[in-house]
Each structure stands twice: as C-alpha cells, then as structure tokens.
Amino acid sequence: MKGIATHWRLIPQRYNLVGTKCNTCGEKFFPPRYVCPKCRRAGNIEEFQFSGEGEIYSYTMIHTAPEGFDFQKPYILAIIKLKEGPLLLSQIVDCKPEDVEIGKKVEKVFRKVIADGDSGIIRYGYKFKLKSS
C-alpha cells in the first residue's frame, strides 16, 4: 500500500492537469518535468495550466485488469494528444466502445481512479470523455 504523500504530492497534476513549461524554448510538459530535455540547465521551468482539451491519438480496451481495476473491466485506455501539444495516458469514460476513434475530440473530467482496498485511500484524477459537439 503506497503512502499518502505519494498521491497528495501529485494532486494539482492529477486533479487539475497542472504541468510545466520551459520558458527558454516554449515546450510544454504533461506530466510535469523539472528538467527540460532540450535545454537542460539552460531551461527555465515554471508551472503551466492545461485546458483539458485534446484528441484521441491511440486507444485500447482492457479486458485483463490489474488489482484495483477489476470492477471497471473492460475499460478504455487511450493516449490523448492535448491541445497544447503533449500526449498523456488516460481512461476514456461515459461512452460506448464503438464510439472511440483516433482523431475524436475529448475533454477532461474528474473521476475516481483507484482505491486502496475497501477502507483505504481513494485516489482521484483525470479521465476524459468524448467532447459533446
């Protein structure tokens, strides 16, 4: 069972998609990076708030789930290209599996991700749903 601090430290990122950007080269990072891979020490990193909008870059439907995710199976996992550039991994929720396609627009929602057993910490975070046109 992981400690409370591991999750608490990442709340701004997991709840609100707060990443970082490098003011030297303009590159944006989600998940956040503390060293810009291009500029390294010449980089100038500060926080950056992502909008939560993006599109589907790839997806899969998971049938064999790890501990903690069993009750959700089958669930859709996708790589999403955020509007601002970076890609991230997330579940896609609130839709029929056949509606998921590469290129479709999605937007962030706040959901429960996993719980540490029946009486442990509940960890929340971002998931994405298809953007209603």
Add this chain to the structure above:
Amino acid sequence: MSSRVAVIGIGITEFGELWDESYRALITKAGTEAINDAGIEGNEIDGLYIGSMSPGLFSGQEHVSSLVADYSGLAGIPATRVEAACASGGLAFREAYISLKSGLMDIVVAGGVEKMTDSPTSSVMITLMGAGDQEWEAFKGATFPALYALMARRHMFEYGTTLEQISEVAVKSHHNATLNPNAQFKFNVTLKQVMNSPPVAEPLRLLHCSPITDGAAAVVLATEKKAKKLCENPIWVEASAISTDTIALHDRRSLSRMDASIRAAKYAYEQANLKPSDIDFAEVHDCFSIAEIMAIESLGFCKPGEGGKLTEDGETKLDGSIPINPSGGLKGKGHPVGATGIAQIVEVVEQLRGDAGKRQIDGAEIGLTHNIGGSGGTCVIHIFSNR
C-alpha cells in the same frame, strides 16, 4: 587496443511454470551448465553479472548478486546485479562485456534469471507494470498488454498492418517452439486460434502475449587470449550497443516505432561494420507479437511499416531469408523476464556453433540479439559471429 571478447560456454534451464524450482536452483543450474560447457574451473571466474528484473517484488529477495555468488559456491567473487526491466539479461551481458574490454577481468559469467510463479498472477501483473511509468501509466491502470496494444493500434492506423499479420508472428513463434526442447509452449497454434483467443487489451489477444515463466540462462565470456586457449569454437562479440528512451509511452516521439531500437541498431551496425543484409538471423524481443513486427523494421530488415508484410510473406520463418526468433521467441519459449536477454544469446551461440538441432539455420555465420526493457525505455543489441 582492447581485445575481442567471445562466448565460450552456455547454459539454460527448461522454461515454464516450474513449481519445483526455486530462484537459486534455477540460476545455479544454468550457471553450472555454462561453466561445464566452457570447460573452466570456478576459481578461473573473475566476476558475475546477474540480470533479474524484480526478485524483490516477485519473492521478497533483493541483493541477488551476493545470493548467486554464494549459492554458486563462489562467495567472495565480484558480483553485480543488473536491472533494466525485461532488458536486464541483455544489459547484464553488456556489463560483462565491458568488464572484459576494460582489461580488468579475463573470464566472466553473465546470467539471467526470473522466478515469476511464486506470486499470484494479479500481483505479477502489477510488478511488471513497474517497467513502465508508475505515476502516470501504472496509476492509470495501464497493463503491459495495454501499452503494446496502444502501439499496435497506431501501427495499424499509420501503416495498415493487419491483425492477421500480427497473428502470423504468434503462429511462427509456436511452430519454432515445438523444435525447442526447453520451450514453455511446445505446441502449434493456427492463425484462427490466435485471432479468436480471448481479448486481453484490444487489439491484442491472449495468443499475442508472452506468458509468465520461470527460467534461467547463463553464458561465459572470455577475452580473446583466454578464448583461443580454452575454446575450439569461440563465438565472437562483433558489437554491443544500448540506447534508452523515455520511460513512458506517451512521451515517445512516435508510437509506431521504438527509437531506442533504431539508435541501438545503428550503433551496433557501425561497431561491427555490418549492414542489416549481413545479418543471417536474429532473436528479437517479441513480448507481444506487434513488438516483433516493430523490431524487424527497427533493425532494418525491411522498411518502416513493412514488418507485417515481411512476416506474412514467410521471410522470417526458419527457412526464410531472415529467420527471426528460431528459438520460438518470448511467445513460444517463454519470458522469464531477467533471463530472456541471456536466453536469446544462448540461442544465437547454439545456431552459430551448428548445435541448434531441428531449429538449425543452415550456414548461419552472423546472429543478432535484440532485447527491450518495458515499452521501449531500453534497447540492448548484440551481434555475434563464428568467423
């Protein structure tokens, strides 16, 4: 000018669900076989390199460098454990190679071992997810089949690769495994069986996925002077290369290729002064069938996007123009994570010695091993020759 390095001994256990065999029993079996094969005494060994991904999480056992030296009857010897997820074995070989090239050691043993069946499958799955990004992939419920499924989907989208082509890899893996006495799955499967097997992470199905396996393998390396004295048929290391890439799949520049493979292949070919067309056969990392298709593209055996076609055309079969995974690969022979990189080298050496029995590739002179960590965060490539 540092001397050449050769493999002068090999050893490998059966691969499978080996309930009667412990971690230490497996590695000492493989190690003893390798040392006997090399015809050397224990006191001639200058060092040990052991590749294991996670004996800690699988069995609660860390510090396996000390454990293996001890149980080999060699307590006191320099020993190092090497870890790079599923590339632990290949990387252990590379570290052994470097120790010989440095001039500090003359004879070294590189072993790989994993005991995966002492924990339930659900916890094995979680341990393996540690090969990816714990905070941003595992946390999201991304299993390893899922990460490779995301790559498969993009490969199909960008290049039109079909599920049939991906499935042909599995059919070939199983066929080759029937010719490998140590393989976990010594049975054939049909294309239809593969395509209709239960979905794991779509589009990947059960028979596209390598299994949970116990097993160990070991090789003895020697410097040129020692090799020529001790061995009639040393197998020479023509190249040793490694490249890393981002740990998380979503930080890669492309999902339909592995840049770590492409870079490591480039370094390896440059070192060996060889081209892809000079390679007679290769053992590549088919943890999932799509990975073999991506590997043969990265290694330059065909253009990007044509791996499916090369497979479909039968060119990667034992009697094809570029046999891939004559051992049965990770899918057919099994994938005890840390052992795999060394097991690939054992197969290449057997082929180059002419000892591969029913799997023998005629006239094999140059073989390549390709070992991946995680979803592509590490790639280790070695090229061997019998010339």
